Amino acid sequence: MPSFDVVSELDMHEVTNAVDQASRELQSRYDFKGVSASFEHSGDKVQLEAEVDFQLQQMLEMLKAKLTGRKIDIKCLEIKDPELGGVKARQEVILRQGLDQALCKKITKTVKESKLKVQAQIQGEKVRITGKKRDDLQQAMALLREADIELPLQFNNFRD
Template sequence: MPSFDIVSEVDLHTFTNALDQSNRLLDTRFDFRGVEASFKRDGLNATMFAEAEFQLTQMEDILRGSLIKNQIDPKAMEVGDMEGFGKQVKKSVTMKNGLESDLCRKIVKLIKDSKLKVQSQIQGDQVRVTGKKRDDLQQVMALLREADLEQPLQYNNFRD
């Protein structure tokens, strides 16, 4: 029976490349000359450091652009609140990795409400969809692409 998994993952190497590109862009931008501003990575989390609040909003846009260039959906990015310390301000950025149980249940409900002849089951932080026909599975993928979910989805482990 054909099946596939619905996951939400961010590749660590690609995320690191996006942060490196953002840091290089900060070095070359005219409005950031002579300013202490940088991105620091810790796993799938990053911290933006700058001297003023408006610079943090510009850095957020720079990071979004770099993520898009590296084929990472910016919906996976969750920006925290601004914190001030000393003469610098910082903001934390967390990349969503894995599906939360509420979102898994929402996906399963969406698939069941579509009345397609497939079965879906939650397996940890992913959802497995199984059906008799490959076309039914492709309809599920199309349905989920059209749905407005708060997190980007990938479809992997497709078996025929």
């Protein structure tokens, strides 16, 4: 029986490359000459550090542009409020991946309400969708692409 998995994953290697590119652009930009500003990537977080809040906003736009250029959907970013203190301003950007239980339930509910001839089943951090026909599965993929889900979705493990 044909099936596929719905997941939300990030290519961390591409994220690292995007942060490195943003750091290089930061060093070469004229409006950041003589300013102590930096990007720091560790695990699933990117820490932005600058002298004032306005520079953090510019750095955030730089990071978004570099991530988009590397085909990473910026819906996966959870942007925290900037921490302004003394001489430094910091902002944390969390990279979200993996489907939590509430999001899995939302996906299964969306599929079931569509009246397509497919079944959705939660399996940890992914949702497996099975159906008798390949066309039904492709309709389910199109439905999920159009759905209002706050994380970017990928479809993998397609079996015929």
